[in-house]
Amino acid sequence: MSEKKGMNVGEFVVGAVIGGIIGATVALLTTPKTGKEMREDLKEGFEVAKDKSCGLVHVVKSQTGDAIEKMGEAGTKVQSKWIEIKDSMGKDSV
Numbered sequence: 001m002s003e004k005k006g007m008n009v010g011e012f013v014v015g016a017v018i019g020g021i022i023g024a025t026v027a028l029l030t031t032p033k034t035g036k037e038m039r040e041d042l043k044e045g046f047e048v049a050k051d052k053s054c055g056l057v058h059v060v061k062s063q064t065g066d067a068i069e070k071m072g073e074a075g076t077k078v079q080s081k082w083i084e085i086k087d088s089m090g091k092d093s094v
Helices: 009-030 035-092
Strands: none
Touching: 009 035
């Protein structure tokens, strides 16, 4: 049995987004600023994170839809091939 090694694109994107959010948060919290400046920076950071997560959701939905479509096509091919095999076996036995 062979195991799939490595990481797929979705896992990489999720890791990159989470890493970016963590890095931005650490940078914001370690920079000496006033409370008002910090709140503004946090608000901007959350807006960016929200936009990125919405984009990620869109990508995942698109990839999921593509995968479902491909599985449906493969299922149709398997079904038609099975019918061909079944029909050919029925003709051979007559």
